[in-house]
Amino acid sequence: MAISPPAERVWWREKIHREELVWIIVAFLWGLVMFFMMIYWHIVGQQNLSNETYRVTPEAFAAKADAMIAKYTVRDDNGIPVVKPPAGSDVYLIARVWLWYPHLELEKGQSYRLHLSSMDYQHGFSLQPVNLNIQVQPGYEMVLTLTPSSAGEFGVVCNEYCGLGHHTMVGKIFVVDRKPAI
Amino acid sequence: MAQEMFRICPTTGLRVDLRAQALIKWNAVAGIVFLAIGGLFGLSVALTRWPAVHLLPADWFYLALTAHGLDVLLLWIIFFEIAVLYFAGAILLGSRIAAPRVAWAAFVLMLVGGLTTNVAVLQGGSTVMFTSYVPMKAAPHFYLGLILFAVGALTACGVFFGTLVVAREERTYNGSIPLVTFGALTAAIIAVFTLACGAIILIPTFLWSVGIVHAIDPLMYKLIWWGMGHSSQQINVSAHVAIWYAIAAIVLGAKPLSEKVSRAAFLLYIFFLQLASAHHLLVEPGVSSEWKIFNTSYAMYLAVLGSMIHGMTVPGSIEAAQRAKGFNRGLFQWLRKAPWGNPAFAGMFMSLVMFGFLGGISGVVMGTEQINLMMHNTLYVPGHFHGTVVAGTTLAFMAVTYLLIPLIFQREVRFPRLAQWQPYIFAIGVMGISLFMMGAGTLGVPRRHWDITFADALTKYQFPPAAYLMLALNGLSAICAALGGFLYVLIAVSSVFFGKRIGDAPAAAPAKPAARPPVAPVGTYGSAGTLHIPGTVVLVGVFFVSFVLYYFVNWKYLAEIWPLR
Numbered sequence: 001m002a003i004s005p006p007a008e009r010v011w012w013r014e015k016i017h018r019e020e021l022v023w024i025i026v027a028f029l030w031g032l033v034m035f036f037m038m039i040y041w042h043i044v045g046q047q048n049l050s051n052e053t054y055r056v057t058p059e060a061f062a063a064k065a066d067a068m069i070a071k072y073t074v075r076d077d078n079g080i081p082v083v084k085p086p087a088g089s090d091v092y093l094i095a096r097v098w099l100w101y102p103h104l105e106l107e108k109g110q111s112y113r114l115h116l117s118s119m120d121y122q123h124g125f126s127l128q129p130v131n132l133n134i135q136v137q138p139g140y141e142m143v144l145t146l147t148p149s150s151a152g153e154f155g156v157v158c159n160e161y162c163g164l165g166h167h168t169m170v171g172k173i174f175v176v177d178r179k180p181a182i
Numbered sequence: 183m184a185q186e187m188f189r190i191c192p193t194t195g196l197r198v199d200l201r202a203q204a205l206i207k208w209n210a211v212a213g214i215v216f217l218a219i220g221g222l223f224g225l226s227v228a229l230t231r232w233p234a235v236h237l238l239p240a241d242w243f244y245l246a247l248t249a250h251g252l253d254v255l256l257l258w259i260i261f262f263e264i265a266v267l268y269f270a271g272a273i274l275l276g277s278r279i280a281a282p283r284v285a286w287a288a289f290v291l292m293l294v295g296g297l298t299t300n301v302a303v304l305q306g307g308s309t310v311m312f313t314s315y316v317p318m319k320a321a322p323h324f325y326l327g328l329i330l331f332a333v334g335a336l337t338a339c340g341v342f343f344g345t346l347v348v349a350r351e352e353r354t355y356n357g358s359i360p361l362v363t364f365g366a367l368t369a370a371i372i373a374v375f376t377l378a379c380g381a382i383i384l385i386p387t388f389l390w391s392v393g394i395v396h397a398i399d400p401l402m403y404k405l406i407w408w409g410m411g412h413s414s415q416q417i418n419v420s421a422h423v424a425i426w427y428a429i430a431a432i433v434l435g436a437k438p439l440s441e442k443v444s445r446a447a448f449l450l451y452i453f454f455l456q457l458a459s460a461h462h463l464l465v466e467p468g469v470s471s472e473w474k475i476f477n478t479s480y481a482m483y484l485a486v487l488g489s490m491i492h493g494m495t496v497p498g499s500i501e502a503a504q505r506a507k508g509f510n511r512g513l514f515q516w517l518r519k520a521p522w523g524n525p526a527f528a529g530m531f532m533s534l535v536m537f538g539f540l541g542g543i544s545g546v547v548m549g550t551e552q553i554n555l556m557m558h559n560t561l562y563v564p565g566h567f568h569g570t571v572v573a574g575t576t577l578a579f580m581a582v583t584y585l586l587i588p589l590i591f592q593r594e595v596r597f598p599r600l601a602q603w604q605p606y607i608f609a610i611g612v613m614g615i616s617l618f619m620m621g622a623g624t625l626g627v628p629r630r631h632w633d634i635t636f637a638d639a640l641t642k643y644q645f646p647p648a649a650y651l652m653l654a655l656n657g658l659s660a661i662c663a664a665l666g667g668f669l670y671v672l673i674a675v676s677s678v679f680f681g682k683r684i685g686d687a688p689a690a691a692p693a694k695p696a697a698r699p700p701v702a703p704v705g706t707y708g709s710a711g712t713l714h715i716p717g718t719v720v721l722v723g724v725f726f727v728s729f730v731l732y733y734f735v736n737w738k739y740l741a742e743i744w745p746l747r
Contacts, residue, residue, distance in 0.1 A: 001360075001431040001435060001436070001437050002360060002361040002362050002427035002428060002430065002431040002436070002437070002438055002444075002499075003274050003360050003361075003362050003427075003428055003431045003432060004274075004355075004360050004431075005355050005356055005357040005358055005359065005360055006357060006358050006360075006361070006441045007437075008441070009356075009357045009358075011358065011441035011442055011445075012441075012442050014440055014441065014442050016440055016442065016443055017439055017440055019494075019498070019714075019715055019718075019719055020439055020440060020443050020491075020494065020495065020498070023490070023491070023494045023719075023722060024443070024487070024491060026726065027486075027487050027490040027491065028487055030483075030490075030726070030729075030730070031479070031482055031483030031484065031486055031487055032482060032483075034479065034483055034546065034550065034733065035475070035479050035482045035483060037550070037737070038475045038479070038550060038551045038552065039475065041552050041737075042471060045552065045740075045741070046741065046745035046746075046747075047552055047555060047740050047741070047743055047744075047745060047746055048471070048552060048746070048747050049464075049465055049471070049551075049552070049555060049746065050746070050747060051470050051471055053467040053468040077641075078640055078641060079640075080640075080641070103641075116467075120317070121315070121317060121318050122315050122318075122400060124558070124559045124628065126559065126560070126626065126628055127744075128626040128643055128645070129625075129626055129646070130743050130744055131556050131560070131624070131625075131626040131743065132555055132556070132743055132744060132746070133465060133554075133555060133556070133557070133558040133559055133560060134465045134555070134558070135465050135466045135467070135558065135559070136467075137400050137401060137466065137467055137468070138317060138400060139399070139400065140401065140467040140468050141467070142467035142468075144746050144747070145746060145747050146744060146745075146746045147744060147745040147746070148744055149744050149745060150744070155641075155642075155643025155644075157626070157628055157631075157643055158628070159558075159559040159560060159628030159629065159630075159631065160315075160559055160630075161244065161311050161630040162318075163318070164240055164241055164244065164309070166244075166630070166631065166632070167240065167631050167632040167633045167634075167636065167638070167639070168636065168638050168639040168640065169639070170636055170639045170640075170641040170642060170643050171641065172641055
């Protein structure tokens with residue numbers, strides 16, 4: 001029994017029962033499938049997180065964001081600027097207690113280089129209802145290429161606890177259809 | 183060694199070291215007290231998440247959430263695990279416990295540490311969540327308490343290792359250590375790695391909190407902290423799998439199908455489970471995809487392989503034992519005729535099933551590098567780990583308590599009718615908690631969030647009505663689980679203090695070799711009739727099909743979200 005020493009003293013010489021052996025092989029192969037599935041998705045899949053990251057100070061990151069805001073702000077949303085950067089450009093999104101700054105307006109089907117960093121604690125970039133979730137760290141600037149594939153108004157909920165006002169930290173991304181060329 | 187240090191257990195014939203017995207008793211009781219406290223915090227968290235109830239104000243919600251994680255995930259589970267280690271070491275081997283004074287010192291350190299951190303949290307200045315991610319700073323005694331607790335637990339592991347050495351030197355058993363002790367040894371080895379990680383990161387963080395260290399890198403903190411935080415869940419897995427084997431053996435006389443396979447599966451845990459820190463860094467900046475893929479899969483899912491093996495060999499050994507007793511009709515007579523009225527067996531089997539189907543499958547899917555993008559930090563995460571540490575570990579610990587009360591506490595279980603129902607009530611509640619939180623998570627609801635209506639927020643976001651329904655169902659399930667938890671605490675505590683005493687066997691009973699089975703082992707390896715386990719093959723097949731389908735369904739969902747690279 002499992003609570004007493006093995007009945008066979010040389011238990012490591014026992015033959016493995018067929019039903020167990022088959023299951024071990026099936027489970028092992030399934031593990032390989034799952035392992036190579038992640039690599040396969042890096043080759044053919046469209047949803048892979050970027051590996052591009054830089055160390056950055058909060059001041060330097062805020063300066064880059066401010067420059068973008070000064071150049072491309074199109075309107076105001078409850079006191080927060082809404083920025084419409086050109087397609088393909090670098091877009092900076094600041095996370096800080098308890099604000100995503102600024103709000104963004106992007107075009108559907110266009111790609112943007114989105115830069116994420118925090119000014120203080122850790123935050124969680126949770127794009128809803130797409131349900132795309134990325135951790136945002138202070139001192140690190142992550143750069144990912146994002147292509148909105150649906151139009152509408154999207155919320156950026158903070159999903160990493162960042163203090164007592166955490167639940168008030170919501171940002172916005174507006175995705176508009178591309179204007180036809182005239 | 184004086185003979186009067188031991189008594190012979192009348193039910194099992196085990197030789198029980200009285201000092202080990204006292205240590206087991208107090209560690210288990212301390213664990214149960216923290217379970218009661220942490221469980222109440224958990225209930226208040228679930229009732230706050232339920233938007234129609236919204237019980238606590240924001241600051242209390244975050245405080246309760248911090249305390250809930252600390253008290254149940256760390257204190258309840260580790261205290262009880264130390265009791266399990268002493269049981270699997272001293273009692274199952276029929277040995278004296280090594281260095282009992284050191285073991286008491288370890289207990290005191292753990293208790294003082296646990297209380298210190300609890301005080302820090304309740305004072306309100308350390309609402310940093312259980313994970314205490316830097317640069318968010320808690321009060322210095324928050325970290326200090328955790329360090330003391332870790333040192334105490336590490337010392338207790340040392341006592342367990344010492345007991346193994348003593349038992350071997352004094353030849354209290356023949357051959358190899360029992361499988362259950364082997365599983366406990368696995369847990370203790372992983373615990374050393376885990377607690378060392380905790381010390382490595384918490385000591386500098388403590389120094390940072392008192393101003394001696396200038397800064398702690400948040401990514402480094404997270405990597406090493408989860409070397410403790412996630413690996414400690416692997417202590418739980420090893421411990422509760424060992425308990426599954428123990429309960430199957432004690433209640434049904436089940437014998438492992440193959441010692442070699444079951445032990446090899448535990449060995450896979452030791453080699454590979456430590457890589458799990460990566461599960462928390464899958465959507466983090468600054469860590470490469472290659473690193474994430476290798477580590478998150480425990481080097482090609484070799485630790486998952488270990489769990490899948492136990493997932494077959496535990497029910498398989500039960501089926502073999504039941505068939506040997508004559509429950510041979512059809513595929514499932516062995517299961518239908520199992521002792522479902524015995525809370526130890528019922529709790530153990532539900533723990534096994536829910537750990538596999540809820541905690542196991544969701545954990546592997548969520549731990550897939552790209553799929554994690556849809557789940558990271560949503561309520562799916564607590565949904566997953568309530569399937570592992572509550573439905574799996576806590577339920578298994580509750581189940582084994584019903585065996586420890588007569589064996590170690592020498593009392594009859596009080597309220598036997600209630601005790602029969604207790605595992606079911608708790609299991610149904612936990613199943614709901616796990617499923618509905620996962621459901622809310624797939625709808626994007628964040629974890630650790632006071633108000634998903636965003637009533638106080640400048641900018642709003644509207645979650646779908648289904649998310650509100652999920653949170654309401656989660657609240658109802660939490661009430662059910664809390665009732666089950668309350669019954670457990672009631673039964674355990676009142677049995678320990680007021681249960682009818684059970685006498686000892688005459689001291690003249692033979693002492694060596696100890697650890698004799700309560701009933702003869704059913705069938706030996708290779709004997710006909712015991713080793714065909716068609717029912718288990720069907721159960722495992724159902725599990726495998728569910729696993730594969732759920733896995734690929736999630737890849738399909740992933741393919742539909744915004745492209746990113």
